[in-house]
Amino acid sequence: MVAIKGVDYLNRLKKNPPETWMGDERIVDPTSHPLVAPPANSIAKLYDLQWDLDKKNHMLYTDSTTGELTGTQFLVPRSKEDLKKRRLMHQEWAEASYGFMGRSTDFMSAMLLGWYANAEFFGEYAENVRKYFDYIREKDLYLTHVLINPQVDRSQPPSKQPDEFTYLGVVRETEEGVIVRGAKMMATAGPYADEVLVFPFANQQVSPEDYKYAISFAVPMSTPGLRVIARESYVKESKQDYPLASQFDELDGILVFDDVLVPWDRVFIYQDPAKVNQVLKYTSLYTGHQSTIRLMTKLQFVAGLAMKATDVINTNVFPQVQDLIGELTTYIELCRAAITAAEENAQPNELGIYIPDFRPLSAIRNSGNRWYPRSREILQLILAGGLMYQPSSFSVFNSPIKEDIEKYFRGADISAKEKIQIYKIASELAVSGFGSRHELYERYYAGDPLFLRINSQYKNYDKTECLSLVEGLLNQINFEDTNVLAKTL
Ligand SMILES: Cc1cc2nc3c(=O)[nH]c(=O)nc-3n(C[C@H](O)[C@H](O)[C@H](O)COP(=O)(O)OP(=O)(O)OC[C@H]3O[C@@H](n4cnc5c(N)ncnc54)[C@H](O)[C@@H]3O)c2cc1C
Incomplete structure (x- = not known):
């Protein structure tokens, strides 16, 4: 049985809690802390939904490689029917939180699926991507992700920030892996996630001289040296007075990597600005x-x-x-x-x-x-x-x-x-x-909605159909003009 239940997720989290700080308090047990347990319990309920008798047909599938019952969130779609099954699963989980859990577990598994389906893009690290997807699927793990650099000096690139490792970058290599240092915002669900996927994303492209910040990898949230600095919580106790905030306040936080070791088999992009500038098209x-x-x-x-x-x-x-x-x-x-x-x-x-x-x-x-x-x-x-x-x-x-x-x-x-x-x-x-x-x-x-729309709806938008209509009219006028001219001559 690969797909887990809520209690499995909570036990796992209790055993391996991320180092989370809220103000001056270190949250030792996210599964019982009054401000973190409510969203963690809501995630646990989503895992349980996979096993509801009347939902199992669309929430689970039998994986062809393992032969095990697996969450549909990991179903690699081989047909439109598979995509429709995925839709039913997404819908089931969305409805369970009325759309308020942007980070139900199917968000990040969908992101990884995009990478898995295009693993070749990652070149020498392609196998790492494939194996990581298999690993997440087989353990039914819950991921967060961090992409953005902290808001320190947005006008300057990573290497011109006040400290060399204000932004997350490579400090050195060891036989086992890479030591990384610096911060990333913002890990929604960081205080109660199992793993974090890291890759850079910024309004400005990463330039070749900023190669040491051009990395992508994944580590468990409980990795030594990794800590979450959480925002103020909006959780409220009374379900009757605050039906939403008492259950669905997904806690966000900044991640600080304090010389964290990333094993080589968890590296997906390494000091490669060209790759990090393109990876978004698969995410x-x-x-x-x-x-x-x-x-x-x-x-x-x-x-x-x-x-x-x-x-x-x-x-x-x-x-x-x-x-x-x-x-x-x-x-x-x-x-x-x-x-x-x-x-x-x-x-x-x-x-x-x-x-x-x-x-x-x-x-x-x-x-x-x-x-x-x-x-x-x-x-x-x-x-x-x-x-x-x-x-x-x-x-x-x-x-x-x-x-x-x-x-x-x-x-x-x-x-x-x-x-x-x-x-x-x-x-x-x-x-x-x-x-x-x-x-x-x-x-x-x-x-950023501004750059998102410019890039996807204008710069990279296929303009052929729009332009050909205008060209059509221009050609028609030119043709008629030429004919009129020919007749008068
Ligand atoms: C509730 C919430 C949850 C989030 N969860 C996650 C998460 O789980 N994982 C994750 O990785 N991220 C997460 N994010 C971060 C999100 O991806 C960023 O907020 C978003 O990409 C914008 O970046 P920013 O907040 O740093 O704003 P900035 O980039 O600092 O932008 C602030 C303003 O400055 C302008 N600006 C910035 N740079 C430029 C430039 N170069 N040229 C012109 N104008 C510029 C912007 O247009 C904007 O108006 C979350 C954000 C929020 C609000």
């Missing part, structure tokens, strides 16, 4: 599929909440409210269309591995980072003061002012308790710290 091949499915789920949740919250106070009779909710459902349908198009137009590569058509997925990635902030704004526009006037805790129903609450917090046709519950979720999304982090996440998780 999103499958994450685009996963992230579009997850975004659609999240937008469906926001839209559903908007529908419900306006229904209980009858603001949904107003046309401007209907129009704004209609804007949300438009985004949902564009996601759905992109998912179908990506699957239907998928093509096999030279190894027979099906790659989803990235064009519609890229269009969504370059829109979702703007749609999600807009969807949060829509909640603010249509729910207005309702996002601010809910009582601070449900305990108010046990207080002497209970009757006030029941009278003034009720909806048109529902009780105060039911209405407050709906608006508390809406407040978490639209005006809380948890909600703001999600806005920032959707804006930035795939990279």
